[in-house]
Amino acid sequence: MTATFTLPPDAHPVMQQGLTYWRAAKPGEDLLPGRQHIDPLGMPALLPYAWLLEVHPPEGAIGIPRFRFRLVGSHVDLGFDGPATGSWLHDMEPGFDTVSGRSRSFVDAATNAQISHRRGPPRFNMNADAAELERLMLPLASNGHNVDMLLGFTVFYDGIGSVLRSNL
Numbered sequence: 001m002t003a004t005f006t007l008p009p010d011a012h013p014v015m016q017q018g019l020t021y022w023r024a025a026k027p028g029e030d031l032l033p034g035r036q037h038i039d040p041l042g043m044p045a046l047l048p049y050a051w052l053l054e055v056h057p058p059e060g061a062i063g064i065p066r067f068r069f070r071l072v073g074s075h076v077d078l079g080f081d082g083p084a085t086g087s088w089l090h091d092m093e094p095g096f097d098t099v100s101g102r103s104r105s106f107v108d109a110a111t112n113a114q115i116s117h118r119r120g121p122p123r124f125n126m127n128a129d130a131a132e133l134e135r136l137m138l139p140l141a142s143n144g145h146n147v148d149m150l151l152g153f154t155v156f157y158d159g160i161g162s163v164l165r166s167n168l
């Protein structure tokens with residue numbers, strides 16, 4: 001799946017650059033890159049749009065992998081209406097504890113190493129200030145095979161299709 005994945009031609013340049021960076025970070029043809037292969041200094045223009053999610057096993061009443069934000073870029077925090085680093089996705093978003101339309105791509109990325117891209121209206125309550133978003137999610141595996149983190153890039157748009165900007 002990861003070798004044949006292509007973005008739509010009109011994908012935001014952040015998505016194109018993020019996918020190119022991830023592919024260049026792969027340590028081998030049949031291996032996924034791990035967090036150790038991702039150097040923030042190698043993608044400074046992408047950092048405001050980047051996020052890293054740790055993947056943890058299901059626990060208690062949460063029947064899907066649990067996701068904890070390890071890094072969240074400033075543009076992503078803007079779309080989240082505040083800092084998210086260190087937060088658990090299931091705590092931030094009510095109902096994100098079972099496989100649903102909102103969690104499916106995260107679960108597929110974590111359990112099947114699938115890349116996903118989506119552009120459309122936000123599905124999360126925490127993204128209420130954005131009219132639209134574009135997201136690319138890429139699997140990371142420290143051993144090259146078992147996904148333990150997700151690298152993502154998100155661009156939020158306002159009601160007229162411009163990239164969301166801070167009011168400050």
